[in-house]
Amino acid sequence: MTTYIAQRLFIFFPMLFVISFLVYSGLELSPGDAVSHMISPELASTITAEQLDAMREAYGLNQSFITRYWIWLTSMVQGDMGYSMAGGVAISTIMAKTVPATLELSLVALFFSTILGCSLGVISALKRGSGTDNSLTVAGMAGVSIPEFFFGLVAILLFAIELKWLPVGGRLMPHYETVWDRIPNIVLPSLVLALMMTAGAMRYARSSMLDVLAREFITTARSKGMPEWRVNILHGFRVALTPVVVLIGFRLPLLIGGSTIIEQVYQWPGIGSMFIRSVRGSDYPLVMTISLMYVFVVLTASLVIDVLTALIDPRVRLGKN
Amino acid sequence: MTDKNNIALSVKNLKTFFYTNNRCNKAVNGVSFDVEKGKTLCIVGESGCGKSVTAATIMQLLPTLSRIEEGEIIFRKDDKTVNIEKLEKNGKEMRNIRGSDIAMIFQDPMTALNPVYTVGFQISENLKYHTSLNRKEIREKSISLLNDMGIPLPEKRVDEYPHSYSGGMRQRAMIAMAMACNPKILIADEPTTALDVTIQAQIFELMEKLKEENDTAIILITHDMGVVAELADNVAVMYMGNIVEAGTADDVLRRPTHPYTKALLESVPVLGRGKNQDINPIKGSTPDPYNRPIGCQFAPRCNWQTESCDVMPEIIQINKTHEIRCHKYEQFFEKYNEKRDS
Numbered sequence: 001m002t003t004y005i006a007q008r009l010f011i012f013f014p015m016l017f018v019i020s021f022l023v024y025s026g027l028e029l030s031p032g033d034a035v036s037h038m039i040s041p042e043l044a045s046t047i048t049a050e051q052l053d054a055m056r057e058a059y060g061l062n063q064s065f066i067t068r069y070w071i072w073l074t075s076m077v078q079g080d081m082g083y084s085m086a087g088g089v090a091i092s093t094i095m096a097k098t099v100p101a102t103l104e105l106s107l108v109a110l111f112f113s114t115i116l117g118c119s120l121g122v123i124s125a126l127k128r129g130s131g132t133d134n135s136l137t138v139a140g141m142a143g144v145s146i147p148e149f150f151f152g153l154v155a156i157l158l159f160a161i162e163l164k165w166l167p168v169g170g171r172l173m174p175h176y177e178t179v180w181d182r183i184p185n186i187v188l189p190s191l192v193l194a195l196m197m198t199a200g201a202m203r204y205a206r207s208s209m210l211d212v213l214a215r216e217f218i219t220t221a222r223s224k225g226m227p228e229w230r231v232n233i234l235h236g237f238r239v240a241l242t243p244v245v246v247l248i249g250f251r252l253p254l255l256i257g258g259s260t261i262i263e264q265v266y267q268w269p270g271i272g273s274m275f276i277r278s279v280r281g282s283d284y285p286l287v288m289t290i291s292l293m294y295v296f297v298v299l300t301a302s303l304v305i306d307v308l309t310a311l312i313d314p315r316v317r318l319g320k321n
Numbered sequence: 322m323t324d325k326n327n328i329a330l331s332v333k334n335l336k337t338f339f340y341t342n343n344r345c346n347k348a349v350n351g352v353s354f355d356v357e358k359g360k361t362l363c364i365v366g367e368s369g370c371g372k373s374v375t376a377a378t379i380m381q382l383l384p385t386l387s388r389i390e391e392g393e394i395i396f397r398k399d400d401k402t403v404n405i406e407k408l409e410k411n412g413k414e415m416r417n418i419r420g421s422d423i424a425m426i427f428q429d430p431m432t433a434l435n436p437v438y439t440v441g442f443q444i445s446e447n448l449k450y451h452t453s454l455n456r457k458e459i460r461e462k463s464i465s466l467l468n469d470m471g472i473p474l475p476e477k478r479v480d481e482y483p484h485s486y487s488g489g490m491r492q493r494a495m496i497a498m499a500m501a502c503n504p505k506i507l508i509a510d511e512p513t514t515a516l517d518v519t520i521q522a523q524i525f526e527l528m529e530k531l532k533e534e535n536d537t538a539i540i541l542i543t544h545d546m547g548v549v550a551e552l553a554d555n556v557a558v559m560y561m562g563n564i565v566e567a568g569t570a571d572d573v574l575r576r577p578t579h580p581y582t583k584a585l586l587e588s589v590p591v592l593g594r595g596k597n598q599d600i601n602p603i604k605g606s607t608p609d610p611y612n613r614p615i616g617c618q619f620a621p622r623c624n625w626q627t628e629s630c631d632v633m634p635e636i637i638q639i640n641k642t643h644e645i646r647c648h649k650y651e652q653f654f655e656k657y658n659e660k661r662d663s
Contacts, residue, residue: 216432219382224447225420228411235435314482
């Protein structure tokens with residue numbers, strides 16, 4: 001097991017390095033540079049080419065692509081994320097403010113969607129062909145196909161404006177002191193965010209479970225006189241879980257991507273809204289840092305999945321060396 | 322026929338039907354047999370004849386779209402008798418019988434063991450539900466069971482997963498699991514079909530040994546005539562959901578009387594006779610279960626078919642142990658007697 005994790009870690013860092021290079025190159029290819037966005041349109045006509053070059057030199061933008069990449073990479077590794085071009089705030093400060101908000105939202109959504117998705121999927125599989133199964137199937141299809149911002153708006157309309165049960169949006173209010181004060185704010189965005197993934201996980205858990213229930217070892221378990229719950233959960237669900245964990249892991253980046261939209265809908269001060277703002281303003285250092293963070297999250301997620309599947313399924317542990 | 326006290330299980334006029342797409346497949350259509358304590362009953366027949374369904378019916382392990390339509394399955398335990406067909410499918414009473422009184426081993430040990438649990442865990446489950454042993458005793462018992470099955474280093478092997486066992490070892494582990502609670506009846510559904518021949522012999526030896534030591538009745542489902550010749554005390558030949566011929570191994574193998582049994586035996590190549598031996602495959606193929614012939618099910622493929630075969634023949638007792646479902650049996654039986662006399 002230790003070797004297995006070490007192997008995964010061994011490919012983790014080279015991957016991160018390669019992707020960081022790709023992200024940097026991608027941004028290099030985008031039209032215009034940082035300087036062209038720093039000058040307001042009114043000033044653009046009065047400014048001379050020499051002045052622009054001077055500005056580029058001041059920011060080090062006249063250096064070659066590789067040199068700039070190297071400087072960025074080395075400072076990044078040392079923990080220096082640089083400064084946002086809009087407002088000059090240290091990126092580390094921005095991240096410290098926004099990352100916890102997004103993590104909070106995504107993790108709560110992940111938690112809900114995993115538990116709900118798996119249990120509904122299992123119920124659906126066990127009651128295959130029944131009314132429960134059919135209505136869950138329809139709900140699942142709806143959940144997968146209707147975009148989440150739509151759900152977000154409908155939920156606001158219904159629960160916040162009509163019924164007035166929950167706040168419309170926001171995360172922290174000045175008078176909030178305990179965790180309990182904050183819970184009403186996270187309910188709507190996290191549930192809406194969880195909805196789509198719940199539907200996916202449910203469909204997947206259902207088919208995986210049906211697949212496993214038809215396997216011979218289920219009959220073996222039954223032939224030993226085990227009660228049905230043990231046959232279905234211990235022997236069935238445990239085996240059906242592996243593909244579901246992989247799916248949820250691969251959906252993790254989608255969850256963060258989805259949170260970008262939900263953060264907009266619910267005025268959630270997370271990294272998603274910050275990302276949109278930074279892309280609009282061509283705030284390159286911030287875009288780079290956030291992209292790299294997304295990459296890091298995706299890679300970490302797949303590392304976690306690898307470890308989890310190995311824990312769940314002993315056959316994975318063997319692997320090829 | 323035999324002493325009543327010696328019978329572990331008797332099946333009477335059992336009918337199990339499958340319902341799919343509004344059609345009914347009479348997979349087991351009136352099967353009766355007795356299994357004696359410490360004896361092996363072999364159920365033989367080609368694929369789709371209902372052998373496995375019969376086995377699954379005894380354990381009530383039928384899929385959802387099938388049900389026991391008629392008949393009785395009477396299990397005798399000590400002095401009590403239990404009508405298995407009356408028990409709730411996955412109810413408590415049925416579960417208490419499964420695994421402890423009647424155990425089953427399956428065709429493919431590669432798929433019959435759960436890949437995510439250790440072999441020890443899977444054996445211990447059986448002991449946990451059917452005995453009052455504590456954790457430590459269960460573990461010791463699991464190890465000793467594996468040891469009995471001839472698995473080397475059982476203390477180490479008990480904590481390994483099925484994927485690190487070979488096919489033969491997995492089937493041994495399956496048998497260890499089935500034998501954990503000393504069942505009265507062991508149902509083996511083609512236990513060696515997925516194994517190679519050398520392993521087959523070892524598995525059968527093991528089953529023979531268990532039968533003698535524990536007085537377990539064995540129902541062995543197979544289509545391998547060699548296995549039948551070697552292991553069976555009694556043989557039942559099935560065709561299209563019916564037993565067409567039944568009797569002691571001697572009766573059925575040495576004096577096969579039903580045309581189907583004869584044809585089945587003639588279609589088996591015999592080792593040592595060289596490659597020019599006469600193998601007569603049975604002509605035609607098994608009829609569509611949804612479009613069965615009227616009367617004797619074998620009639621369309623039978624060389625001796627006459628008009629009388631349009632009516633389903635009744636069971637005819639040839640002698641004390643030998644019974645057959647054929648209108649023309651006298652003819653064959655006489656022929657056989659002539660042969661013996663000359």
